[in-house]
Amino acid sequence: MGKAELILELTKKKDKKVTMQFNKKLWEMFTKACGEEGKKPTQKIEEFILKYLEDRGKL
Secondary structure (H helix, E strand, O other): OHHHHHHHHHHHHHOOOOOOOHHHHHHHHHHHHHOOOOOOOOHHHHHHHHHHHHHHOOO
C-alpha cells in the first residue's frame, strides 16, 4: 500500500473520539483560522498529526 492510500485509509473512518482542553481564546483563534481556510478544526488537527508522523518516519 502506498503512502497516499494509507493516508486515505487513516482519515476516512473516524472511530476514535478524543477530548482535549484548550484556552478559550486560543481555540477561538484556531477555529476562525480554520474557517478562513475552509476547513474544520478536526481536519487541521488530522493534518498536524499526519505531518508529525511523516516527519518522524512513522508514515
